Amino acid sequence: MATIDESREELIAKTAASQRISGERAEILNSGLAANLEMPHPVFIERGAGGYVYDADENEYIDTSVGFGLHMLGHVHPEIEEAIEKRTRLGWMFGIHSTSQMKLANLLHEGSPCAERVVFCNTGSEATMYAFRAARGFSGRDKIALFDGFYHGAHDYGMWMTDPSSSRKAPDVLPMGHGIPGALKDLTLLLPYRNRAAFDLIREHKDELALVFVEGVQSSNPQNNLGGFLGELREVCRECGVLFGIDEVITGFRVAYGGAQERFGVQPDIATYGKVVGGGLPVGAITGRADVMEVFTGLGANRGVFSGGTFSGNPLTMEAGAAALGHLKAHPEIYVDLEAKGARLADSVNGFCEENQIPAQMKQVGSMFHMFFQNGEINSMRDVVSLGSAAEKGFYLHCLNRGVLVPGTQRAFLCAAHSEADVDKLIEVFCGSLKDLQSEGLF
Ligand SMILES: Cc1ncc(COP(=O)(O)O)c(C=O)c1O
Incomplete structure (x- = not known):
């Protein structure tokens, strides 16, 4: 038995090197990243190996962050390491097309059920930003519908959160922090998650909507029984003539090789990727229906939209990503194994909480999990207190003091x-x- 104060003291005592780095960093580096714990200093990681990370003092932790979900195969996987080394010997950045790009494009084309075409960028945030732009360019409409509890990246069009005082059936948004132009507010329609009232709102606003966009599985609220909701959403969008997009930045190649699309049997018009697709290096990608994706070529009669970026499709990322996806494709048993391990973890923790009357629960979908410190039904983030x-x-x-790193963003993962x-x-x-x-x- 240990109290929180005891754990904190022990952790401080064994992380002296992190404390020193923290002092040096405070002088020069303004990090935008949230510290993961209420500690006088963050714990700095020096290296990773497989499912573990080691901090600056060589303390070992089981890593359930795995790079915010991207190391599906664990740290320094030998095939990815070899692909990166080989590419660095040949030159790792050319700007114009390299021979590496088609390798990853082919794997995405094959692995993303909706991918008739593929466009690369550098982060998941860029991918969703471009998806919104493509939908606006294609439809000629400006409004994007998102679901309460969403996270689609750090650009201004996604930096909105549910106003907790607004109605559950027709939620309103507040900007996520300062610096988000108020003028953008009307470009977002917030929909209630896993609630049929969302379908009525889409029907009501269909003439303004460019896109209805939803995470394959909300990482803030991982729920398994989503197939019916996503399927109906698909149908309502089709009926209303509104594009339907799935954000697979976390779920792509994680909840199944074909992501949420495969797991729940739903095919969107457009999908966005990041994380696992880059094999651990920065990546984003947009895939989708050929006629929608054509807007990126600029060929579709004045409907061209800009996408670009110095590092988009860079050969180093392409090789790392191709090695990761190539390995996952060749080893479908990884998904079966992670499914069983994830279920065992959640069943054990939830069983323990019930037996001991602890008001906490773990939500889990395959290898994604999230702890909540309350009991009772959680349908959407509106229920999370x-x-x-x-x-x-x-x-x-x-957990950290006992050798388990759980990210402070609560989104946790198992890896192969x-x-x-x-x-x-x-x-x-x-x-x-x-x-x-x-x-x-x-x-
Ligand atoms: C669903 C989803 N979309 C987009 C993003 C943004 O990706 P990135 O952090 O690579 O910009 C994230 C990041 O966690 C995400 O979870």
Whole structure:
């Protein structure tokens, strides 16, 4: 049994090198990234290997962040390492097309069910920004419909969150922080997630809507039984003549090789990718129906939209991504294995919470999982009241001190390098930490 204060003290004592780096960094580096824990200093990671990371003091952690979800095969996978090394010997950046691009384009074309065409960019945020632009260019309309609880990246068109005082059936948005132009507010229609009222709103606004856009699985709220909702959404968009897009930045090549599209049997008009597709290097991609994607070529009678970027489709990323997707394609058993490990993890933690009357739960879809520190039904993020609670912060601190890194963004993942013994340790650490929080009176 340990209290949160005891865990914090132990962690501070064993992370002296991180403390030193933190002091140096504070002088020169304004990081926009949220610190993952309530600690006097962040823990700085020096290296990764398989399913583990090691900090500046050589403390080992089971890594459930895996680069915010992108290392599907774990850190420094030998095939990806070899592909990167080979490309660096040949030159890693040319600007114009390289022979590496078609390798990844072919894998995406084949692996993304809606991909008649592919466009590369550098991040998931760029991919969603371009998808919005393509939909606007194609349809001649400006409004994009998004779902409460969404995250589609850091550009101004996606930096909106649900106004908690607004109606559940017709939610309103607030800007996510300062610096987001108020003039953009009317370009977003917020829809209630997993709620049939969304279909009525789409029908009502169909003449203004360029795109209805949804995450394959909301990483803030991973739910398994989405097929019916996504399927109906697809049909309503078709009926209304509005483009339907799935954001596969997290789910692509993760919840199935063919992403959420394959897992839930739904085919959008356009899909966006990032993360796993780059094999650990920065990447974004947009795939979709040929007639929609044609807007990127500029050939479609004045409907051309701009996409570009110095690093888009760079050969180093293309090779790393092709090695990752090539390996995943050749090893479909990885998905079966991760499915079973993810279910075992969630069933064990949820069973423990029930037995011990701990008001916490794990939501899990395949290898994605998310802890919530409350019990009862969670249908959408509107039902989540425990974000930022003392129990949540204490949980991450206990886990880190016991050798498990859970990202402070709450979105956690298993990867192919995590063994059954790692899952055993995750269960032990998660359940032990929850029990300690309960004993300390934090629930
Ligand atoms: C669903 C989704 N879309 C887009 C993004 C943005 O991707 P990036 O961080 O590569 O810009 C993210 C990032 O986590 C995401 O989860």
